[in-house]
Amino acid sequence: MSEETVVYTLPVLPLKSAVLFPYLMMPLSAGRPSSIAAVEAALATESKEIVVFAQRDADVDAPTQNELYAIGTKAVIRKMNRSSEGHIELVVLGMERVAMLKLDGSEPFLKARVAPLALPEDKSAEIEALQGALIELAGEALALAQPNAPQELRGLLSANEDPLRLVFVLSSMFGLDADKAQSLLEAPTRLEALRMMHRYMAHEVQVLELRNKINTEARSEMTKEQRDYLLRQQMRAIQQELGEKGGEQAEAQQLRERLEKADLPEDILKEAQRELDRLEKLPPGAPDYNVIRTYLDYVLELPWRKGTEDLLDIARARQVLDEDHFGLKDVKERILEHLGVLKLNPNAKAPILCFVGAPGVGKTSLGQSIARALNRKFERMSLGGLHDEAELRGHRRTYIGALPGRVIQAMRRAGANNPVLMLDEVDKLGHDFRGDPAHALLEILDPEQNKAFRDNYLDLPFDLSKVVFVTTANALDTIPRPLLDRMEVLRLAGYSEDEKLEIAKRYLIPKQLKETGLTVEQCTLPDETIKRIISCYTREAGLRRLERAIGRVARKVALRVAEGNTGALTVRPDGLADMLGPEPFNQEEARRELPPGVATGLAWTEAGGDVLYIEATLLPDGKGLTLTGQLGEVMQESAKAAQSYIWSHADTFDIDPRLFKDAGVHVHVPAGAIPKDGPSAGVTMATALTSLYTKLPARSDIAMTGEITLTGLVLPIGGVKEKVLAARRAGILNVILPKANQKDLRDLPEDVRKQMQFSFAERVEEVLRLAIPQLSERMAAAKTHRIDHAA
Amino acid sequence: MLKKISRLPVLLAESLPLWEPKVDVCRTRNGWLLKFDLAGVHARDVTVSVRGRRIAVSGIRRDSILEEGSSYQSMEISYNRFERQIKMPVNLEHARVMLEARDGLLLVRVITEGKEYV
Numbered sequence: 001m002s003e004e005t006v007v008y009t010l011p012v013l014p015l016k017s018a019v020l021f022p023y024l025m026m027p028l029s030a031g032r033p034s035s036i037a038a039v040e041a042a043l044a045t046e047s048k049e050i051v052v053f054a055q056r057d058a059d060v061d062a063p064t065q066n067e068l069y070a071i072g073t074k075a076v077i078r079k080m081n082r083s084s085e086g087h088i089e090l091v092v093l094g095m096e097r098v099a100m101l102k103l104d105g106s107e108p109f110l111k112a113r114v115a116p117l118a119l120p121e122d123k124s125a126e127i128e129a130l131q132g133a134l135i136e137l138a139g140e141a142l143a144l145a146q147p148n149a150p151q152e153l154r155g156l157l158s159a160n161e162d163p164l165r166l167v168f169v170l171s172s173m174f175g176l177d178a179d180k181a182q183s184l185l186e187a188p189t190r191l192e193a194l195r196m197m198h199r200y201m202a203h204e205v206q207v208l209e210l211r212n213k214i215n216t217e218a219r220s221e222m223t224k225e226q227r228d229y230l231l232r233q234q235m236r237a238i239q240q241e242l243g244e245k246g247g248e249q250a251e252a253q254q255l256r257e258r259l260e261k262a263d264l265p266e267d268i269l270k271e272a273q274r275e276l277d278r279l280e281k282l283p284p285g286a287p288d289y290n291v292i293r294t295y296l297d298y299v300l301e302l303p304w305r306k307g308t309e310d311l312l313d314i315a316r317a318r319q320v321l322d323e324d325h326f327g328l329k330d331v332k333e334r335i336l337e338h339l340g341v342l343k344l345n346p347n348a349k350a351p352i353l354c355f356v357g358a359p360g361v362g363k364t365s366l367g368q369s370i371a372r373a374l375n376r377k378f379e380r381m382s383l384g385g386l387h388d389e390a391e392l393r394g395h396r397r398t399y400i401g402a403l404p405g406r407v408i409q410a411m412r413r414a415g416a417n418n419p420v421l422m423l424d425e426v427d428k429l430g431h432d433f434r435g436d437p438a439h440a441l442l443e444i445l446d447p448e449q450n451k452a453f454r455d456n457y458l459d460l461p462f463d464l465s466k467v468v469f470v471t472t473a474n475a476l477d478t479i480p481r482p483l484l485d486r487m488e489v490l491r492l493a494g495y496s497e498d499e500k501l502e503i504a505k506r507y508l509i510p511k512q513l514k515e516t517g518l519t520v521e522q523c524t525l526p527d528e529t530i531k532r533i534i535s536c537y538t539r540e541a542g543l544r545r546l547e548r549a550i551g552r553v554a555r556k557v558a559l560r561v562a563e564g565n566t567g568a569l570t571v572r573p574d575g576l577a578d579m580l581g582p583e584p585f586n587q588e589e590a591r592r593e594l595p596p597g598v599a600t601g602l603a604w605t606e607a608g609g610d611v612l613y614i615e616a617t618l619l620p621d622g623k624g625l626t627l628t629g630q631l632g633e634v635m636q637e638s639a640k641a642a643q644s645y646i647w648s649h650a651d652t653f654d655i656d657p658r659l660f661k662d663a664g665v666h667v668h669v670p671a672g673a674i675p676k677d678g679p680s681a682g683v684t685m686a687t688a689l690t691s692l693y694t695k696l697p698a699r700s701d702i703a704m705t706g707e708i709t710l711t712g713l714v715l716p717i718g719g720v721k722e723k724v725l726a727a728r729r730a731g732i733l734n735v736i737l738p739k740a741n742q743k744d745l746r747d748l749p750e751d752v753r754k755q756m757q758f759s760f761a762e763r764v765e766e767v768l769r770l771a772i773p774q775l776s777e778r779m780a781a782a783k784t785h786r787i788d789h790a791a
Numbered sequence: 792m793l794k795k796i797s798r799l800p801v802l803l804a805e806s807l808p809l810w811e812p813k814v815d816v817c818r819t820r821n822g823w824l825l826k827f828d829l830a831g832v833h834a835r836d837v838t839v840s841v842r843g844r845r846i847a848v849s850g851i852r853r854d855s856i857l858e859e860g861s862s863y864q865s866m867e868i869s870y871n872r873f874e875r876q877i878k879m880p881v882n883l884e885h886a887r888v889m890l891e892a893r894d895g896l897l898l899v900r901v902i903t904e905g906k907e908y909v
Contacts, residue, residue: 043863046853048870078810081865 007101010051010074011038012110013092016058019181020073021168022094030088032061037109039077039088048077051098051114054182063110065103071117071186074098097185119164122189130194131163137201138170144208145174163190167197174204252280255296263305268460272299291397298404298458302411307418307466311375312343324369325362326503327749331355331490335370338468349447350418350468354426354484356476357492358722360542363472366492367422370470377419379410384425389435392444394457404457407444411462418466426483427473438480445469445486493721494541494609496749497534497729503543504530504550512551516558523557524570525550532573535729536583541609541722553579594700597692599771601684602705602727602735603676604719609726611703614681615668616688622664629669632677639667641710642685645764646693649712653768654778655693665689680717682708683736686764687771696774703727704736704767712764716740721747724756733757736767809849810869814877822886823901825877830895831855831868839890839899841883848899849874 013028013035020026030039042050053072055063073094080090098114171181180200187193236253259272279292311317317339321332334353341348355363364380371378386392394405403409410421429438443449444464452461471487473479495503509525533553538545556579557569571579591613594600601612619626625643627636643665650657667685669676683706691698705723707715716738725748727735737744739760745753761767769776813828827848829837837850852870881903889900 040862043866044857046855046857046870047851048854048866076871077866078869079865079867080863082863 007115009111009113010049011041012112013038013050013052014063015052015054017178019054019178019185020052020094022073022096023165024168024172025091025093027091034109036088050075051112069182070100072098127163127191130198134198137205141205141208144212163194167193258300262300265304303415303417306416308376308416310342314339317373320373321369327499350466352445352469352487354471354487354489355492356473356489358494358541360544361492367470371420377414377416379414379419380422381406382424384428385430386437387430387432389437389440392437392440394455396456402457404455408455420468423471426471427475427478438483441483496725496752498749498751500534501530508547508550512554516554518558521568522561528573529571532576537580591700594697596695596697599684599687599698600703601681602703602723604722609722611726611730614684614688616692617666619664619666624664626666634679635677638679638682639685642682642689645712646689659693679707680705683767690768691772696772698771701732702734702771703732706738708764714738714761720744736761736770809872809874811875812873822903825899827897829897834890834892839888844879844882847876
């Protein structure tokens with residue numbers, strides 16, 4: 001380079017957002033009139049030279065000196081062509097860096113006085129190192145940006161000897177911004193230019209790397225799922241080919257298939273799939289593996305939506321119910337009602353029934369019969385002695401060996417979501433510190449809540465609303481009130497003797513004969529024999545003992561047949577003693593004659609009704625009222641009320657008041673070993689006491705029941721049917737009942753109603769007059785006496 | 792960015808700030824004849840230098856036919872400085888070089904008289 005500076009004037013071509021570097025060619029398009037004029041001026045010279053400056057602001061059309069960068073590039077026009085739009089397309093080749101000394105802005109084009117601005121020749125180890133690093137970086141960037149770039153491209157980079165040229169080539173290759181390109185052009189030394197470029201390239205590589213990373217991540221995420229799917233498909237194919245279903249993978253696969261086939265509600269399916277995903281990730285040795293497996297088994301086997309078709313044929317249902325059970329009109333009606341409702345509204349809430357009755361009256365078998373009539377599945381579980389809430393509601397899965405509660409298990413066994421579910425002995429639920437199962441029952445038996453019953457084990461809502469719940473109980477008083485409130489109580493009263501006879505003939509005898517292998521011809525049981533069994537060998541509201549007795553008779557007959565007695569055998573009443581032993585119960589004979597102070601009452605027991613004699617006697621030296629015979633509090637109070645009433649009305653009955661003052665009274669109710677309670681013996685107490693004080697005997701052929709008040713009213717009582725049947729069994733055909741119980745006679749069999757005589761009382765006096773015949777005369781006499789006295 | 796890179800081969804095709812004329816190299820009875828495609832170039836504007844096996848021909852093409860009032864519609868001929876280096880199979884250090892412009896070609900005659908050193 002010479003020391004003297006050559007200064008020349010050249011036409012100026014301003015560049016918008018681009019920088020021309022020395023050594024590089026660039027295609028350009030001149031469109032502005034001033035640019036076209038400048039190009040034409042350059043073409044009109046021998047050397048075709050022009051100077052190119054970048055504009056600071058690309059939006060300016062006619063730039064002044066300040067709006068152009070001061071350092072540009074002298075260039076030679078290599079090729080040009082006028083386009084049809086009047087533009088000039090040209091290819092320029094950068095020659096050398098120049099500095100603008102002065103811009104001549106006169107028309108028609110810009111001219112500038114420029115001086116070459118050569119870079120000092122500098123060569124150092126740093127430059128070499130930078131150049132090497134830059135080439136490496138560029139190679140990296142190139143590989144990232146265009147992995148398939150031809151090999152020559154990289155060859156070109158390394159072949160460049162002048163570091164400046166390398167910088168310029170890279171700049172145009174990676175399309176740096178105009179600002180950055182301009183700063184490269186303006187770099188005072190090669191070292192500076194290299195440093196700048198190195199910085200830019202490093203940044204560029206980072207950006208490219210990030211971009212690639214994002215791209216590949218997006219791609220790999222998609223392909224992982226595809227890959228999993230593909231592998232799973234392949235595995236299935238291989239396993240099918242081998243005909244094996246071994247291994248936990250097959251197990252999970254099997255579960256998945258079942259899951260796909262199972263008709264599960266949306267949310268249940270989602271939960272099950274989640275568990276299955278977890279299962280697949282677990283090694284089969286993991287303790288959780290089996291837990292999840294069993295859980296999924298349960299979920300899959302439960303009848304979430306599956307129900308049995310109801311058979312809505314009412315006539316058939318009636319027939320089924322009648323076939324299975326004799327009598328029980330109320331209960332059968334209730335079942336048929338529900339069937340009728342179902343016919344009109346298939347989504348009707350199922351009833352929750354509670355059968356209350358003595359043992360052996362057929363509560364459990366009635367449940368089966370209901371299921372048969374409705375054509376539903378039948379499941380039964382006994383709640384007797386159940387004392388852990390978890391039995392009903394299950395244990396949470398965190399416990400080892402956890403299982404669902406009995407309700408869910410019953411649903412699984414039934415395989416339908418609308419079975420008849422019998423909860424036996426609901427009155428015998430226990431409870432302890434672990435909780436009260438009755439509380440869990442509250443939820444299960446509430447039609448508003450059991451739509452989404454949550455078992456602890458499943459932890460998913462199960463719909464129990466279609467289940468017909470039938471509970472049974474012998475007595476209602478041990479059932480918690482809120483629980484009782486949820487159920488529709490249907491009483492199964494005991495059977496009368498005639499009903500028992502009928503049931504024995506229709507069901508029990510054929511059944512027992514069949515079990516012993518006898519034919520009807522081989523063994524005949526006449527009605528008298530059956531009646532004898534009923535009255536002398538059994539005393540119950542239900543039929544179990546009767547059935548056992550008949551079974552024993554049948555076995556004795558079978559033994560004789562087996563011993564070679566081929567003739568038909570008829571069992572006579574006299575022969576029963578040989579077969580069944582001496583009669584355990586004397587026919588509850590009514591006492592023929594009652595001494596004063598004894599009255600006949602009627603009691604309701606869990607085994608049906610019973611005749612009760614209340615005995616009262618005076619204690620000459622005693623005081624007050626002594627009560628014996630295991631009487632409950634209510635019964636004792638009832639006795640006191642009776643006594644008070646009699647005392648306060650002593651003159652009405654013409655009783656000597658001295659009797660009260662001088663002697664105590666002892667009331668005893670046999671049999672002394674049996675606990676008794678309840679208010680219904682009130683009238684009987686009153687009768688016994690009146691009879692005692694008046695020394696007039698009560699009628700022995702009349703029995704009575706009813707609660708009394710201090711003012712002498714007779715209040716209604718329960719268990720009318722059992723009580724009346726007990727009276728009849730004892731041969732007492734006259735019964736005094738509270739007036740309010742008149743409606744209950746409806747429950748009695750027709751023949752009983754015809755055979756017996758009922759009197760209804762509203763006041764104690766009416767009862768007393770009926771029970772103690774001579775009392776009326778006495779009272780009349782007393783009245784006259786009082787009138788006389790008054791007079 | 793990729794688009795710009797694809798433009799690269801064009802950019803680098805004639806990357807030097809000089810253009811290169813085409814040349815034919817012929818063997819003659821007494822040496823070599825190099826025919827340069829250099830129409831419109833005065834012989835006085837051309838320099839030939841020989842160093843060992845290398846012959847360099849450089850110069851400048853000036854556009855001397857510029858008529859008053861004319862303007863270019865298109866231009867394909869390269870003007871301004873050019874340079875062409877040719878590597879010969881033999882050493883020509885002591886050969887005689889003659890220049891001649893004929894019919895638009897620049898003829899460079901290298902007379903070795905058989906004194907060629909490989």
